[in-house]
Amino acid sequence: MARDTSKKTILREGARLIHAKGFNKTGLQEILNAAQIPKGSFYFYFKSKDDFGLELVDYYWKFIEAMGEKYLSDSRISPMERLSGFMDAYQVMFENMEMRCGCPIGNLMQEMSDLSEPFREKVGDIYARMHGHIAQMLMEAKDLGELPAGLDPESTSQFILNSWEGAIMHMKLVKNIEPLIIFKNMVFDHILKISQKGTGKRGTSNG
């Protein structure tokens, strides 16, 4: 296997296992077995499991960034519609994953923030970028006069992202998509006060 391919395989298999089981529960040998790569090759690319974990954060970010690009940068539709579509896309993804795994960045934020300072800094950097995606939408909405008075785009986007992460954890707990539906309805109906009509698929609460 070419070296570049080997590294990609380790990252892909590690990303899958760590998303499903967590960083501390996933052994290095397990990743190597899944990737069918000897331990020596692993250390050619990564200094340690922690070093690998830091690259993994970037690997996850590339996926999230691509989702963000797809849903948040289409200037033909309004910023609020884009934000709504972005949330719906993740909802569909989580439904397809049967409400397992959750958000890989949220998981690492919870699991690693007190255990490793390099991890905390790395995840902090990526989380700030995720939050920046939402803040950008809200700033555009504010310029268009679509953001309710008294809402600051910066703190509102932090609140939305944190609440989303909390709803994703609850979804993972109850194995039900309802927490995400409640989250979206509260954000759009009671905070942003924007009708979701025409903003794409929207679930209904069974609660």
Add this chain to the structure above:
Amino acid sequence: MARDTSKKTILREGARLIHAKGFNKTGLQEILNAAQIPKGSFYFYFKSKDDFGLELVDYYWKFIEAMGEKYLSDSRISPMERLSGFMDAYQVMFENMEMRCGCPIGNLMQEMSDLSEPFREKVGDIYARMHGHIAQMLMEAKDLGELPAGLDPESTSQFILNSWEGAIMHMKLVKNIEPLIIFKNMVFDHILKISQKGTGKRGTSNG
């Protein structure tokens, strides 16, 4: 050491270590060392580390329930003031812990929901009780006509608890209390729309 004391010591030391490091990162031997108890005694009380973990969820719940009782059942003050005081009490606690560890139930919800069905059920039961604490306040507020029209106590309390958990994770990431301040302001100013005047200590955002 008397048997009853030994069990309490294992739970206390395990609770402290697992709150700080997570369930999977904390080894059984580490707990026994901290408790100064031989492995044989551990298996007198618990069938396995997982079995111990399930009792630990109850151990954490007793603490959370006591906080709830203290802040949520004082009928001399309004339900919204009680909810505000409850949130402030946790904020002070997290500040005293230097924004480390986070919510022990939230941590286990994230870490264990996909790894163990008994854990998922146990944490789900306790999480529903936590959410019940908040729902009770909102139902009382609704009876008093203090809940804004269109807000359902049940789904609103789920949203509040999930958003709180998300804010606590973010606090743990950035080692700053600001996510909790933003959370509380959004909940009270923009969702519940209740002035926090006189509801106890309230931080100010530096963001």
